[in-house]
Ligand SMILES: Nc1ncnc2c1ncn2[C@@H]1O[C@H](COP(=O)(O)OP(=O)(O)O)[C@@H](O)[C@H]1O
């Protein structure tokens with residue numbers, strides 16, 4: 001029973017990572033940039049949930065406000081900070097993204113102070129079946145993530161916009177030759193990624209109610225690691241990588257001797273996987289263009 | 291009035307000038323060929339016309355619109371399509387999905403489906419392999435797919451950048467047959483080729499591009515007969 005509980009915990013942590021990793025991997029695939037500020041969008045979503053909860057007290061409304069705000073924020077970040085750098089060196093873009101990350105963190109600190117806020121999203125309790133005890137938040141996280149991943153996979157495969165996203169990620173120029181507006185696709189990608197970040201913020205606050213301006217920092221890095229493990233640019237890769245990270249984390253936390261080193265162990269997984277498969281589990285080995 | 295009118299087109303890569311002010315035109319219903327050696331600026335010409343590379347001077351008029359500064363995707367919606375050098379089909383998508391992408395600019399979904407069926411009739415190999423991942427097709431099949439994909443948008447003007455590159459002699463003949471078919475069905479064609487003999491034979495008119503400048507022009511037959519062209523491009 002304990003093992004099943006650990007596994008479910010791992011799946012719920014992992015699906016949160018996967019939801020975040022999707023944002024990294026889609027933006028990377030389509031805009032060919034590492035959006036270092038992605039984790040901080042989670043934090044902004046967290047504060048939106050906090051504000052709505054404090055005002056109206058409805059968590060679902062809080063999630064809706066957070067998603068909307070983060071979508072607008074993500075689109076604005078892209079327009080203001082990244083779009084002018086289209087075609088600039090990747091290093092310039094990376095440094096700008098790090099700058100945006102600090103800007104978001106500092107702004108949150110100025111507005112909300114540095115003491116953590118407590119955000120009790122909802123007191124959900126546990127589901128008990130025989131000797132199995134599972135907190136409801138885990139099941140909600142898992143359920144929502146599965147729906148998100150399925151919807152996204154279907155969207156990418158079966159809608160015109162989704163296919164345009166694949167086309168842009170594979171060959172920007174050829175996509176333009178099909179009549180695809182690459183800038184519009186990049187905007188949509190940032191919107192989706194940032195909306196998903198808000199969901200991740202919601203999952204994290206359900207799990208642990210403490211909210212500060214660095215809420216998104218560590219999960220952001222871990223989800224990025226998950227995206228790389230799965231193969232950066234690959235949507236199924238982000239899902240697989242996220243789940244794998246979550247399960248490793250949950251397992252490692254149950255062994256007292258290694259629990260303190262859990263973060264290190266997760267990054268070790270990254271190193272080992274990249275040694276074996278440099279392009280990640282589902283990443284494609286890039287054909288060099290002639 | 292010409293369907294495509296290129297005037298004094300200048301393109302730079304950094305400080306290097308790749309096109310030194312070239313002018314030419316393509317009339318409706320024609321096949322016009324640009325021949326030139328490797329590095330002459332043929333691909334640069336094709337990509338700057340369709341808005342993939344920014345121009346530094348000159349103008350491009352297409353079907354009455356000044357498209358010099360128009361972004362590529364809008365030019366495609368105006369009725370221009372290109373089979374780019376190296377084909378650049380979407381390797382991870384299926385044959386069917388590649389053709390769907392070709393119809394991206396079309397509004398009517400069922401018309402796109404019908405167009406795809408027509409492409410399958412035209413290129414039975416593509417029909418047989420409709421659900422195959424395009425990256426696994428042979429070079430010849432990929433060329434058929436790239437041409438079919440470009441035709442999905444019903445272009446008034448089709449730009450073909452070295453469609454015979456890397457193909458066996460038999461397939462090269464097939465490609466030139468298809469180009470003639472396209473023209474006969476009412477598509478105007480601007481063709482870029484290193485294979486000067488075969489392309490001049492099907493061209494109404496042609497231009498010779500050397501180091502970013504047009505050095506010669508005439509009908510396909512005139513150029514095929516010219517000593518200068520024979521010496522430089524026809525191996526005689
Ligand atoms: N992306 C690029 N950056 C710099 N120079 C380029 C680039 N693409 C082409 N060139 C240069 O521009 C010239 C014309 O190239 P291109 O148009 O590809 O010729 P062609 O298609 O006739 O072989 C060549 O000298 C080539 O080296």
Ligand SMILES: [Mg+2]
Nearest residue numbers: 332333334375
């Ligand atoms: Mg070329």
